[in-house]
Structure formats: structure tokens, C-alpha cells
Amino acid sequence: MTQTAQADLTPSPLRDERVGRNSVLARLFARPEMGAVSGAIVIFLLFFIIAPPFRSAGSLATVLYVASTFGLMSAPIALLMIGGEFDLSAGVAVTSSALTASLFSYEFTVNVWAGVAVALAVSLAIGFLNGWIVVRTGIPSFLVTLGTFFMLQGLNLALTQTITNQVASPDISEIQGFSAAQKVFASSFTIGGVNIRTTIIYWIVVVFIATWILLRTHVGNWIFSVGGSAPSARAVGVPVAKMKIGLFMGVGLLAWFTGMHTLFEFNTIQSGQGVGNEFVYIIAAVVGGCLLTGGYGSAVGAAIGALIFGMTQQGIVYAGWDPDWFTFFEGALLLGAIVLNTFIRRRAEASR
Amino acid sequence: MTQTAQADLTPSPLRDERVGRNSVLARLFARPEMGAVSGAIVIFLLFFIIAPPFRSAGSLATVLYVASTFGLMSAPIALLMIGGEFDLSAGVAVTSSALTASLFSYEFTVNVWAGVAVALAVSLAIGFLNGWIVVRTGIPSFLVTLGTFFMLQGLNLALTQTITNQVASPDISEIQGFSAAQKVFASSFTIGGVNIRTTIIYWIVVVFIATWILLRTHVGNWIFSVGGSAPSARAVGVPVAKMKIGLFMGVGLLAWFTGMHTLFEFNTIQSGQGVGNEFVYIIAAVVGGCLLTGGYGSAVGAAIGALIFGMTQQGIVYAGWDPDWFTFFEGALLLGAIVLNTFIRRRAEASR
């Protein structure tokens, strides 16, 4: 029988013979969001080349604006999904908060800030309720929030109808405090002739905070753990229920903010609005590398996902493609971006 | 130190002292679908009491019809979900198959059966494609089918436009073979003055077959295993990829059938149709006890889920509730049914 030479058994601190050389590219693509980045770059170049209007700074500002309206929500949704839960009511929740604010200030003709405050309370309450039902009953959040989705959608319509006898909220631009609120929630500034919405700034801030929480604080650690394996997390003493409720309320918080933006951007809000957006948020998060099963993902990735979505949506318009084919292209580009993203990550992992 | 008497170590074949008495109710509620059944009963009674028109045999037939149109799809979707995958393109796939059949026979003015055959091929192809991309790329099916969802939606509209330059398929009721096809896919018979759609029969048959496969054949065993733990299934030699692709094609098959029904029921198809139904199917499956994470559920449950959905949708109308509140009630009832369902199962498990 063969008898190979005795290998040294002591760990070598300098260089571990059990680790191959590790290319920079590889280490880069280990991060969950890098795949999405490559997707974003490709789509950007695509439209930059084929759609001249897309190149103007103004257009880019618009694209960024659209992306920001999705991105503001996709950040907390990403955290929620990393925490292992869904929220299908997020889209209409935005509308609910806007409606609450405007109907409240309109009905009682009080300063809009009162309405804004009430809306905040309501949004947080919705988030809390979602979370509470999920943790108390153990029903998958997909179902729970689907229920609340229908209920909110119904409430939005019904209450608006009963209060205003129409399906859109009344114009509140005349009510006291409106202009101030507008400054806060829906203003814009101009750099080099390009008009930039403040939401873009807010978006960046939110993503930054989310990322910081996720990677630098113990809360982030707990979010990953409740999503990755709730029983294990519970066993080592992570307050699973609290975490999940908190994540849902986080979604509520930004639903409120986004709602306020929509309200003060357009002075009014249609009660049917927001339906379907919940998926845009989820898509953004997942394209950005979040696992649907939880426990893995990043806020930056979700932001890039939102950007991809925004670019696609606007880019198709700028490219002037036949609107009949709009959804087709949207789907094709989306799928393309994801496949590319996965493909590249695979290659990187293999080659490293 | 205490020293308790030596317990007998030999297994007692007659009565296992380690098993408490086990109530019938408890054993009943161990089945995944039983929760849904209770939900269905409650909702049925609710409307039976408050909505007189709901009681007539005719109304029930209508309810069953609606339920069957959902149920025909929710069965394969349930199998797919037990197998651990989603299909968000199922709703539009139905429309795609209907459009294919009608446009094909219209464009080439051939016997509708030719169109029907082509539609079948296309539907299966779509299912195969979904499955193939999922297993090849390892991208979550939620995303892949979301992509195909958009693409099909786009194709439906775009192709209909280019071929008929309208947004609806042309009336094919004049084309040869139509009446025969209608007999097969969209006929009805009358029992005791009540007009009953054949889809209801088909529905029952499909559910029966699905259940049989799931519980009595090795294929069913494999479906549970690929959903419950794909790596383990693979390790013991289950052909995971084949199974998943097969499940997607199963969805394709019934999407084709449902599409044919819609086509021959209404002679023409709006290209925008079917959007949103994918969720009705999933809801039905999950309300029926399927886990979103896969590996657990039943076809019967999905059928009952579809029934619950159909009853809710129609019942609200029969009850004549304020239409503005329609969606709200829909959501409330849905959530109610689920909570009840979970609650009862819990009680049963605890009490047993």
C-alpha cells in the first residue's frame, strides 16, 4: 500500500495551503448586489446607445426620479425579505397614507401637518398589524399581506367615495401648511440647468441607513438570522417576533414617506393608485440579490434593482419602441438582466 | 438519589405507552386541506343565511362554475408549489393559449381543431421553457415566471394587434369545427332544471387525478421531495430537474385547457385578459394548505381554496353589499377564512 509523506499538521498563519488564489473579480462578485450592478450597466449602455433622448441630463434626472419612487420602498422591502417575510400590501399602503393625510386635513380642514402626522400613525399601525398577525398566527406573510392588500385597496376606494363622493382625493393645495409640506416632501433643486428631485437624495440616504443597519449593527445581524433560520435565531435568543414586526413597521414608515411625496407632488391622489407597485418593489429587491426564502440580500442591491426597473421603463419610451410591445420588452429586459446577473456570478465563483 | 423502577425495554406491539389517545377530530385536521374545508363551510353558511338569492340551485351552479375556472388551474399550481416553485405567468398563459388557437385558425382560415392543437403545443412549450430556465439557471421561479409573465402579456397584445390590428381576437364562431370544439370545451347540461357547466366535471376529474398522483404514485413522492428538500431528493436519486420541468408543463397543459374553455365560451378573447388570475390560483392553493416554501399541500385543498374564492366573489354580490366595499369584504373574508383555518388546526393539534 502506498504511504505518502507526512504533511505538516500545524496551521500556517502566513499562507493557508488549503486556499487557492482568489481573483479580485471573484471577491467582488461574491457580494449579493454585484450581479445587479452588471445588469444595470448593460441596460444603461443599451439605451444610451439606441435612444438619443436618453442621453440628456434631464432624462437621466427623470429616470433617477422614477427609480427613487420605487427605491424608497424597495429598501425596507429588501430588509423585510432578508428577514424572511413578504409585504404585498406595500403598494396600496402608500396610497392609503396619502389618502389619510389629504382626507383628514380636508374633512376637518386642519393644517396639513396634522394630516401628515395622522397618516404616519396609520401607516405604522398597518405595518404593525401585518407583522403582529404574521407572528401571532404563524400564517405566511404572503397570505396575510395579500388579505390586507385587498382590504386596504377596498378601504381606499370606499372611504374616499363616502367622504368625497368621488374616487380621487380633493385638491388640498389651498389648505394651510401645504407649501411647507411640499418643500419637505416634494421639492427639487437645479444643478447646471438640470432639475433634480429631492426624493433622489432621500433615496440615497435611506439606502445608506438601511445598509449600515444591515452590515454594521446587531439589528442587522438579527435581521439576517430571523430570515436565514428563525428557529435557530430564536434558540440563541434573538427576539424573532419583535424583529419581524419591526421590519413590517419599517415598510410602513417608508410607505408613509412615499405616500406624502406622491400627495404633495400631485396635490391629489387617486384611490385606485398603487396597486401592482408591491411587485415592482419585490422585483427590485430580488433583482438586487435578495433571496425570496430570506436570509440573504442587500439594500444597495435593491436600490440597483429599482434603478434597473426605472431605466427599463423609461428607456423603452425614450427608444420610442412600439407601445404594444412595451410589456414584452420590459419582461425580456428584466429576465435578461437577471440571467446575466446569475451567469456572471456563476462564472466569477467558478473562476476564482 | 432516587432510583425509579426499571421500565420494560421491549416494544409493546399492542399499545405504545409513548402515544396518548388521539381524537378523531385531531387526526382529521392533520390533513393539510381540512382547515380550508372549515373555512369553506363557514363562508358558505354565512352567505346561505344572509343572501337569499345565494340559496337557489342556479346560483350555486354559477358559483361552482366560477370556482371551476379557477380550480382547473389551481390544481396544477398546487402541485407546482408542493414541488417548490411558483408560476406567475399562469394567468396570462391561459389567454396566450386561447389567442394562439383563435388567431391561428383565423389567420390561416383552417379548422379550429388545428388551432387547438397548435395552442396545446405552445402552452406546453411555455411550461417547458419556464421550467427549463428555472432548473438551468437556478434563478428563483418567482423571478423567471415574472419575466415570462410580462413577456407573454406583451406578446398577447402585440401579436393580436399586428395580426388583426385590434386588441381582441376576431370572432371565430363561423369557422369550421367550432361547434364541435365548443361541445368539448364549453358545453353544459341540465339536471332538474339547473344548468350545469361541464367545466365543473372536468375540474373534479382533474383534482381527483392530481390527488391520486400525489398520494398514490412514486411521482407524487418525488414531487413532495423536490419541494421539501431538493438537495436531499437529488442525493437519493430523484431526477429533480425532470420533475420540476414536468410540473411546469403540467401547468401549461391546464392553462391550455382553461384557455380553450374561455375561447369557446366567449368566441373571442381580449388580449389583456388573465392578468391577475395567477394570484387567484396561488391564493387558492395556499388557502388550501400548500406551503409557499414547498413540500407540503394537497390538490383537494387547492380545489377548496378555489371554491372559497368563488363563493366570496359571488356571495358578496348576492348579498348585495355596497360595491364600493367589495374588495374590502373580499380581503376581510379571505383573511378571516385563513385565520380560522389556522386557528382550528392549532386547536386540533393541541387538543389531540
Add this chain to the structure above:
Amino acid sequence: SSTGGKKAAQGGEVVSAGHASTPRYTIAMITHAAPGDTFWDIIRKGASAAAAKDNINFKYSNNDDPTQQATLIQDAINAKVAGIAVTDPDPQAICPTIKKAVAAGIPVVMFNAGVDNWQQCGAMEYFGQDETIAGVAAGKRLAAAGARKVLCVLQAQGQVQLEARCAGVKQGLGSEGTMEKLYVNGTDSASVQSTIAAKLRQDKSIDAVITLGAPFAIIAIQSISQASSSAKLYTFDTNAEEISKIKSGQVQWAVDQQPYLQGYEAIDSLWLYLTNGDTIGGGQTVLTGPSFIDASNVAKVAQYAERGTR
């Protein structure tokens, strides 16, 4: 040797009125249409026909979410188009962006929706009809026809123009009768059919059903027979199949606001302005309806409907 099919339908070529040699302008049309809606399909046909005639590079885009629609207008501004034709279902939401366009020196015409606000928004012209006006007209005529209890079927929830139509009907009926709304899931024929049938069963006193889109009228026919109700069927908007149903008497009449005309005029007027500085209507709304298609005039319309321009 089969009847029907494309061969049978041959010969319905779309209108083409010569071809202008004026410079090629890019004009954007932005509507609040939901994709795949027959009514908007006809509007677009009209617009494309005008564009073809006027040598115009025609860019159509649509989104039923006002905020998104506003973004689409912004896109058009960014793209520096020569003119914009836009619908305005939600003035507060959309006017600001339209004003931007005007400020950017882009001529804007409005059509189909926004009749009350088009001047304030800074549009040059308005083509079309207020949904409410159409509704009122329909309501009046229903009352005349002796309808006492009208069921107004909305294929989507929370859409301004649909709500406006039903509100109009109610207003038109006045004291003569009552109107009740019914929401149906427009993307699912089976459930549309069953839901309407269910409603008719639930309330036997309904003697008139009015749908807000041609396809739903077709489906409603089956519902009515299914519920063995005696209610008569009326509808807004038209398509080929529905016209034939009017012929056969299964549908009493359809409110027609001539969508083709709206689309055509919107583009054509912009072309006239760009090439010749003309404006139509002298600052007044140009109404394209409401007109009614019933047994008396259906024959005339039928052939156009066949090719999908009416």
C-alpha cells in the same frame, strides 16, 4: 371550404387620405388608457391615420396611473418633441406637467378627458366629450326608454372616467329611475359574466344594464340570458362584434363619442398648427359626441366598425 376567418374578412382596408410633404415632425400622444382596451385602440388608429397622412413621426404611450402618465409627459418634454396630444383624467396631477411642456414651448392639445381644465392647463385645443356629459345623455335616453332601475357595470375600480360615466347616467336618470354600480374584474371574462348574472339574480327589479365598454356588453348578453332576466342591455363605446349585436337587437344602443375622430383631430390639429399656425375651435371645446348608434343608423356604421375604426 370554411366560412369566416381572415379570408372572409378581407377587403376592410384602413382609411388613408393622401400623404403630406411637410417636414417630418415628432408628436407624442400620451393617454391614460389601460393596455388592450378596445376604445383606446380606436383612438390610436385615428391618430396613426392622421400621422400617416401628415408625415408625422407618431409616438404613442399610455399609463392609467396619473403619476406615471405625468412622467411620460416629462419624458416627451425631455425628448423635445414638436407637439404633445394628451388626455387629462386627473387635472391636479397632470396639469403641472402639461404647463411645463407649454413653458418649454411645446404646443399641447388635449382630448377625451379634462374638458373642464384644458384652458387652465394651457392647452391650445380640446377634442372630445366630457364623460359626464356622455353619461347624462345616456341617462336621459334610458329614462325615456322607461328604465327604472339601471345597473352600471364598471370593468375596473377607482378609474375617474368610468366613475364619471356612471355618475352621469345617475344624473341623467334624475327622478325617473335609480342607478346601481357593479364592479367586475375586466380581465376575467368568466367572472365578469358570472358576477353580472349574480347581480341580476340578486336584484330582479333591474330592468336595464349599461356596460362601459364594448367587450363587456357582449359578455353581459350571456349573463342576462343566464340569469333569465328581462333587463335590456345598453353600452358605451363600440366595436365590430357589438355593432352586430345592435343589428341583432341584443344590444339596444351604444353611446358613441367617436374615438377615431378624437385621435385623428388631436394629431391633425397639431400638424396644422406646426405647419400653418392654425387653431381649431376658437378657444372653445370641440365636441365629438355624444352620438348614439342604434337600429336606425347601425347599418351605416357597421362597415367601418368591421375594420375597427368605429
Add this chain to the structure above:
Amino acid sequence: MTSRPGHQDKTAVPLVRLADAGKNYGSIIALSGITLEVSAGDVTCVLGDNGAGKSTLIKIIAGLHQPSTGSYEVEGTPVSFASPREALELGIATVYQDLAVVPLMPVWRNFFLGNEVRKGLRMDIGFMRRTCKSELLGMGIDLRDVDQPIGTLSGGERQCVAIARAVYFGAKVLILDEPTAALGVKQSGVVLKYILQARERGLGVIFITHNPHHAYPVGDRFLLLNRGRTIGYYAKEQITRDELTGLMAGGGELEQLSHELEAMGGAAADAAQVLGEDVQELGIARRPGSGE
């Protein structure tokens, strides 16, 4: 024995005390009528056949389950834990048989999960990564990279992380459910060392194992379970290792095994002999000159 510091507290109230505790999962009775005391500086070995109820027992003590019957006291005060967190706060650290790790998370995040070291609002990541690495080295596990997802570690490596974690945070009571199951000879030795050190430090230790060679040397008391019931509760003085092993194996069944094989006759005989050898190793009957 009585010289060990832990043993002053022998007289004092036990750290953990279960009286007549039981646990049902639905209709399944996993555990019934268990009485157990763990004092400071005292190692209690819970031994028993597969499915005897050992893990269930420690899950009750760890606060993961509530006992269906009976009472549970910590340091004399009755408790009923809603979650393991409460047990942890009372200084009861546990290594679960299924390890309770989050596969997708890096090793160091798992190590400190629930006990993150904070520096103001943020975590002191540098410190945590260093500590994790060194604690594992201390167990003879030389990780390539503490950022490797723990799911990609080998079974034993994963187990070592769970143990190191519990030992690092264990304050008063340390519960180990088959900690040496997947461990190499060296690592097992380290674990036994840790148990003894913990005892020295006056912790109460509950140690579950199937290996009498591991149980007997370190244990002070032995609780034997079978089919969810107590079949014996001994102090070390009261029992020899052979008796212990005998009870663990459920009587003479092992010898029977070898007899069976001999019965097979012919070629099997030699195998039987080998097995016989092994049977001795398993400590049932030791003849002189065992082994080879």
C-alpha cells in the same frame, strides 16, 4: 472529590431543578416524570437510547419548550420560560443537537448571534472576528476564513462553532447535547477539557452523550432515560462504568449481537470475533488482553 470548589454549593439550592417534568408533542409523549437537579460545580450526564427523550429534556431546561407537566425551578425560584432568551439571561447556555446555526451567515456572525459585542450603536466587528477565530483555534479548528458561510463548514467544524459559542457565553449553566458526536479525537478531548474547566469555575454542566468513555470520566451524576422515562439516577460513587454502559446499551443485547453472528457460522464466526472484540470495547464485558 469534595475538595473541588464547586462542591461548597452542594448544600445550597441547585441551579436547575426539574420535578416530575414531562413533555408531549401532540399525541406523542416524548418525556414523562423526570426529576433532575443540577448544582454549581457539578456535571450531570444525561444518558439513554436514541429517542429516549434527552434532547427534549434539555430543550425544556433551555427554555425552547415548556414542560407539559411538572415544575421547573432555577436557583429555587419557579420559572416558565416563554423563549430561550429568558433562559440565556439567567446564564443558561446551550449547545443543541441540531446546532441552531444560520447556514447562510458567516461563521463569526453566527458565533456572536444574540450576544453581539457593541461599540456604541455599531458592533465591534474587528473584535468579534478575532475572538471567533481564536476561540475556534483553541478547539483545534483552524478555519480558512471566519467570513465563510457556516453552512459550508464540515459537520464537526460547525459543531465546534456551536460549542465554542456556548462555552464562551455560558455564565451559570452549560448544556451540551451530544457535543462530541461529530468531533474528531482531538476535538473531543478539548470538549471534555472545557467541561472540566467549567466545573472548576463552578458552573453547572448538563452533558448528553452516547459514549460511556466520555460520560464516565467527567460526570458527577448520571441520569438514565429510556422511552421517555427515568430508569436510573446515580451519583458517580454508586455505579461503575461497566454497569453504566450496560444500562445505556439496554442490557445484554449487545452480547446477543455477537452470538447472532457466531450462529451464522462459517465465515461469520471470525466477524463475530471482531464484533466481540468491539463489544468489549463498548465496555460490556472486558476480558484481559482486549483490543488486538
Add this chain to the structure above:
Amino acid sequence: MTSRPGHQDKTAVPLVRLADAGKNYGSIIALSGITLEVSAGDVTCVLGDNGAGKSTLIKIIAGLHQPSTGSYEVEGTPVSFASPREALELGIATVYQDLAVVPLMPVWRNFFLGNEVRKGLRMDIGFMRRTCKSELLGMGIDLRDVDQPIGTLSGGERQCVAIARAVYFGAKVLILDEPTAALGVKQSGVVLKYILQARERGLGVIFITHNPHHAYPVGDRFLLLNRGRTIGYYAKEQITRDELTGLMAGGGELEQLSHELEAMGGAAADAAQVLGEDVQELGIARRPGSGE
């Protein structure tokens, strides 16, 4: 030894043959330069420290992974398995360390998963449930109910299901990755019996364990791994158990442990003595009259 039937085949081509095989996970080199032969009627023990690469090695043989380097032959013909199914079809059955069971599925469905017994189109459920129950009883596991989800079984019970399954279906080669890790004394004995029986039947067996008491009696050959490399490949004749254990433990490190403790002095000394005892048990240095 040479009397055993399996051993005619010694001259014939080995059932399984790895030549200079290696495996990388991304940048991580888990295994390199492994050469291994398994002949019919031959038990090969793969031994080594945690993270040495044992599981990786058997995953290659089982067809779960493809070797990154080197060649793999089954009965003389080079193979490269795309999936474990292909290996199974060649009669290579495996018990994985992570057991490869589907937690939500009933015990009997797991037992027959991938090898369902059919009666026409349908499965022969009655037979499968009976067989499952009896096979497990044969291992000393008396299940309450074979319809219990396997996820609710105890660690050891679950492991027994996996083993019973492999033994039941194993045709030519039987691979066991730490099968006795979570097992009780009795069950371990049964597993060893199974291994010997398999050998009798002329199967090739690959047996991974950390327990020299289990490895030595049943093994014909011993492959020692460390940090992904072979550090020794012996026939039973070439090595004593003590040498074996020594190599497994990585040299004198264990004695070092006890010395450490003695260094702690005082109370620790006695502990050190206990550990010392244990060290002997672990077979490093056997003095006469070990144990008590």
C-alpha cells in the same frame, strides 16, 4: 482473513478506484491528491480530523460532486457522474453525514424515496410501510408511527432511517459517513454488525468515523486524511489501533491537553487525572488496569 469469500475478488478489479483525486469549492481546496481502492468484501475506513475532507471524498464517490482533479473508476471503467442517481444505478448506496432526508415527509416515504416499490402504476404502500417499520426495529428503533414526519424524529432515529435505507438498497458498495455519530451504544453495535454482514455478502464498504473503537475492529484498510491530504493508507496488518488513534488525534496533542490541566495545578490536577484516564480510553497510551 483470506478465508472470507469477498477475498477471492481481491485479485479482481476494485469496485471503486480513485486516482489522485481532488476537489475545490471555489477558491477553497477541500481535497487533493487522494488515491483509494475499494474491493469487494473489503471495509475501508476513512479517518481524519474535522474538516480533513472525508465527507467531500465520499461525496465524490457517491456522485454528488465531480472531482476537480484526478480520475474515478468503477469496476475498472472510468466514470464521471452527473448526478447521484447514476452512482445509485451502479449499486453505490450512501449515508450522508447530513442524512439527506426530507423533513416534512413521513418516515416511510423517506425510506423508499427514489426507490419506490411499485405495483403497476401505483406504489405498494402497505409493503413499504411494513418494511420500513421492520427494518428500523431491526436496528433497535421502535417507531411510534412510520407516518410521523421524519423531521420530528430524534437525531439518532433519523440517522438510523438513513442507514437502514442505504443497507436495504446497497447493492455493491456501501458508503457510511459517520453513521454511528448520533447513535446509542446498542444502535452503534447494530451498525457495526451491518457493516460486517455487508462485507460477508461481498460488498465494498467505505466507513467514516472518529471513533477508533469502531474503526479498528471492522476495517480492512485505513485511509488517513488531514487538511485535505492523505497522511497514510494502511492495511490492517500494517498498523495497531494505538498507532491509528495516535495518527487520528494528530500526535501527542491529547497528552498535551492533560499536561495543560495539570499545569493549572490545585483543583485542576484531579480533573487532569480524570482527563488523563479519558486520554487512555481514547487509546493514546494504555497503561494496565485502565478505567477503574
